[in-house]
Amino acid sequence: MKYLAIATPESYNTLNGVSKSINQGLENQHEIMIVEMGADRKKDIERLVKLTRPKYGIITAVGPQHLAGFKTLANVLSEKVKLIDSLPKNGIAVINYDNELLREYRFKSECRIIKIGLHEGADYRAYDVVSDANGLRFMINSRGRTVELKTSLIGYHNVYNILASFALAAEMGVSLKKLAQQTLSLEPVKNRLNVKESGTLTIIEDSYNANIEGFRNALEILDSYTKYKILITPGLVEGGREEESLNRALSEQISHVCHLVVLIKTRGSMAIKRGLDELGFTNCLFVDNFHQAMVMVQKDYPEAVVLIENDVTDIYLI
Secondary structure, eight states: OOOOEEEOOTTOOSHHHHHHHHHHHOOTTOOEEEOOOOOSSTTHHHHHHHHHOOSEEEEOOOOSOSHHHHOSHHHHHHHHHHHHHTSOTTOEEEEETTSHHHHHOOOOOOSEEEEEESSTTOSEEEEEEEEETTEEEEEEEETTEEEEEEESOOSTHHHHHHHHHHHHHHHTTOOHHHHHHHHHTOOOOTTSSEEEEETTEEEEEEOSSOOHHHHHHHHHHHHTOOSOEEEEEOOOOOOGGGHHHHHHHHHHHHHHHOSEEEEEOBHHHHHHHHHHHHTTOOOEEEESSHHHHHHHHHHHOTTOEEEEEOOOOGGGBO
């Protein structure tokens, strides 16, 4: 079984963006519309749910992101679960069972809850995961059925993205064999762990909307290379009262992975610098913007591998 589907493009995940996608892209022949729902404050998901009235929902993570708007992790959880709690009785929810907040939450909806993850209690469980610069390989077990998946997508977090999509499609009647074949042809989303070569310089671009887990995953990918390793980042932003601690928490991994750290000056990157100073890591410098950083890297380190982690607008610059 397969469906004619459409998805919201790029980062069209706000009320205006989703509305525009519906008005300009959705046609009568489409059977499914896949909607990315973004939220950086209370009521964002609630409004999107009222607009789209979903039958199916996926939550891959709940973590300390956009705390400048949400203030607390409890508020992040409360807003995200509105997607699942809105689903009808005949709907299907897919949740990341490895996420403690989601695992412990008691959903109000009477829809079916499908659990995915590496946890033994998951309905769709990934195991034997291999993640490197060439992509991902892992096995999936569901109710005694097993299948091997391979993809050129990099980053451990993509295990959960693939697993969640795989589980929902399987529950909707798509065969495991067909899903495994489709996984082979997956392509990365723009600015989310895209790898490209510029002469002898390798660039890992992960500049879209970083969070602490995504940052850590990107550093693991950087660490898999044998080249001279450079990080360019403004750090994490919109961390609210946790911004200092979130950025400092990255310092130890950064110091172990990177030969050179190039920081775009923000409050977040200043916190990273303080953490690196405490660890005795000295090969770190500040620049004004990404362009300046890349010009320097291309001139002085033409055979390196560089990770561009997060991007920010001018309002966050110091």
